Amino acid sequence: xxxxxxxxxxxxxxxxxxxxxxxxxxxxxxxxxxxxxxxxxxxxxxxxxxxxxxxxxxxxxxxxxxxxxxxxxxxxxxxxxxxxxxxxxxxxxxxxxxxxxxxxxxxxx
Numbered sequence: 001x002x003x004x005x006x007x008x009x010x011x012x013x014x015x016x017x018x019x020x021x022x023x024x025x026x027x028x029x030x031x032x033x034x035x036x037x038x039x040x041x042x043x044x045x046x047x048x049x050x051x052x053x054x055x056x057x058x059x060x061x062x063x064x065x066x067x068x069x070x071x072x073x074x075x076x077x078x079x080x081x082x083x084x085x086x087x088x089x090x091x092x093x094x095x096x097x098x099x100x101x102x103x104x105x106x107x108x109x
Contacts, residue, residue: 004031004032004033005029005030005031005032005033005034005035005036005089006031006032008036009025009036009089009091011106012038012091012101012107013025013091015101015104015107016093016101019099019101021093021094021095021099021100021101022093022094022095023091023092023093023094024091024092024094025089025090025091026039026090026091026092027082027088027089027090028089029085029086029087029088029089029090030087033087034085034087034088034089035051035052035085035087035088035089036052036088036089036090036091037049037050037051037066037078037081037088037089037090037091038050038063038090038091038092038093038100038102039074039075039078039090039091039092039093040093040095040098040100041071041092041093041094041095042095042096042097042098043094043095043096044096045070045071046068046069046070046071047068047069047070047071047074047075048065048067048068048074048098049065049066049067049068049074049077049078050063050064050065050066050100050102051063051064051066051081052064063102063103066078066081078090
């Protein structure tokens, strides 16, 4: 059984907080089934947006880059995604080192 979106977001924010990495929910989506996007803001005008996807070869979930580059361009891509999916969650992580923790065990579930 998969975690609901709100439980996953809460756990993710807790992991970030424990690592002293600031993060904010910039769009709250559907509590049970909303998709989650993570925007990694490196505070230098650049950003990367990640979306959860499935690896067709292994059947496992993984994080893939949705958009990267100038922060305004990444924000525009996120705005387009919001237009397609009003149940979408967006989490913004701010870290100059680019730490997002998405590669840690349990966060791709």
